[in-house]
Amino acid sequence: MSHFGVEFGIKLNRLNEAEKYLTEAAAVINEKDLADYSFMKLFMGNIKFQQAHYEEALTELEQGEKAFRTLQNDRGLTQLLQLKSDVYAAMNNLPAAYGALLEFVALTKKIDDNSFSHQTTELKVKFDTSRIESENQRLIENQNLKEQELALLEKNKSLQHIILLLTGFILTIVSIFAYKQVQRNRQLQVIALTDYLTKLPNRRHIYAQAAQYFQQALKQQSPFSVIIFDADHFKKINDNFGHELGDRALLTIASAGKALTGNKDLIGRIGGEEFLILLPNTDAERADELAHQLQAHISRLGAEDLPAELKLTVSAGVATLAPQTNTENTYQDKDFASLLKRADDALYEAKNAGRNCVKAARNEAVSES
Ligand SMILES: Nc1nc2c(ncn2[C@@H]2O[C@H](COP(=O)(O)OP(=O)(O)OP(=O)(O)O)[C@@H](O)[C@H]2O)c(=O)[nH]1
Numbered sequence: 415m416s417h418f419g420v421e422f423g424i425k426l427n428r429l430n431e432a433e434k435y436l437t438e439a440a441a442v443i444n445e446k447d448l449a450d451y452s453f454m455k456l457f458m459g460n461i462k463f464q465q466a467h468y469e470e471a472l473t474e475l476e477q478g479e480k481a482f483r484t485l486q487n488d489r490g491l492t493q494l495l496q497l498k499s500d501v502y503a504a505m506n507n508l509p510a511a512y513g514a515l516l517e518f519v520a521l522t523k524k525i526d527d528n529s530f531s532h533q534t535t536e537l538k539v540k541f542d543t544s545r546i547e548s549e550n551q552r553l554i555e556n557q558n559l560k561e562q563e564l565a566l567l568e569k570n571k572s573l574q575h576i577i578l579l580l581t582g583f584i585l586t587i588v589s590i591f592a593y594k595q596v597q598r599n600r601q602l603q604v605i606a607l608t609d610y611l612t613k614l615p616n617r618r619h620i621y622a623q624a625a626q627y628f629q630q631a632l633k634q635q636s637p638f639s640v641i642i643f644d645a646d647h648f649k650k651i652n653d654n655f656g657h658e659l660g661d662r663a664l665l666t667i668a669s670a671g672k673a674l675t676g677n678k679d680l681i682g683r684i685g686g687e688e689f690l691i692l693l694p695n696t697d698a699e700r701a702d703e704l705a706h707q708l709q710a711h712i713s714r715l716g717a718e719d720l721p722a723e724l725k726l727t728v729s730a731g732v733a734t735l736a737p738q739t740n741t742e743n744t745y746q747d748k749d750f751a752s753l754l755k756r757a758d759d760a761l762y763e764a765k766n767a768g769r770n771c772v773k774a775a776r777n778e779a780v781s782e783s
Pocket residue numbers: 611644645646647648649650652656657658659660661664685686687765769
């Protein structure tokens with residue numbers, strides 16, 4: 415019969431059986447084996463109590479109490495104290511019964527308090543553990559979020575690179591188009607201002623240049639001369655030698671004029687076989703000299719690629735813008751058109767004079783009005 419067997423035996427009032435077992439056990443249970451010894455004494459005390467052997471019960475309980483106290487087994491001690499109180503009550507020793515009961519209550523309270531504090535500690539540990547777990551969970555979630563953010567950043571970085579590359583590519587294409595457009599505009603401008611055959615400035619261009627030189631001459635009170643020259647009987651050249659050869663003759667005249675000015679911007683083609691030379695800072699005498707040089711040079715030209723029988727001559731008219739000698743700041747021409755008209759009249763004169771010659775416009779005195 416085990417400890418529980420003894421307890422059941424007592425409960426079932428099989429006291430003799432329980433006592434027998436305990437007496438056998440007492441022979442082998444050592445006083446030093448406090449755990450078994452304490453309960454053996456408690457149960458024995460109980461049996462004695464049930465048998466109404468109160469004094470013996472108290473003796474057993476006293477020995478058991480000592481053992482429980484040494485073991486600090488409060489639960490065992492409470493059972494014992496409760497029983498002790500019952501024994502004293504049965505002996506009608508109420509103060510002792512009360513004292514034992516008080517001790518029983520105090521110890522029970524202590525056990526409950528310990529149990530409560532234990533439960534509190536347990537709850538606290540549980541709470542702390544769950545707090546730490548949730549904190550860990552939060553940290554893991556944060557970490558995951560950060561990783562996602564990082565991945566997003568990486569993705570954004572790649573996108574930025576692609577956008578930068580695309581922007582660079584588009585900018586390059588746009589720049590190339592813009593550059594080509596500027597080039598084309600320049601070419602168109604050049605085409606718009608250039609004579610297709612001789613590549614000299616056309617009439618619009620050379621007139622614009624001339625107007626500027628005219629204003630400059632007025633401002634600086636410097637002379638400005640122009641020469642208009644025109645191929646003689648050019649229709650006949652075309653008729654007799656063909657249009658293509660006529661073109662080559664025009665090119666020969668153009669390069670002779672260019673050679674005279676030394677600057678291609680100072681000579682332009684203003685009509686089919688008519689050219690204009692601008693001579694800034696050149697007085698009438700020098701302009702006349704240059705016109706004669708040109709006329710003589712062209713008439714001597716038996717150009718390599720022109721037939722010997724083709725007689726190439728030009729007639730020229732010269733006009734000069736110069737201040738009147740007797741009055742300050744008074745000019746014969748108010749604008750370039752007036753100067754050009756005088757040169758054209760001089761050319762007409764040269765044509766009438768039999769061609770292949772030069773005529774200069776007279777600088778007539780004008781009244782100051
Ligand atoms: N080959 C060629 N001929 C041209 C060109 N432009 C104009 N002509 C010709 O030049 C000729 C000019 O003739 P006209 O105005 O009668 O003058 P011209 O025959 O030179 O007579 P004058 O000027 O009075 O000496 C015309 O037959 C035009 O066809 C050109 O670019 N090439």
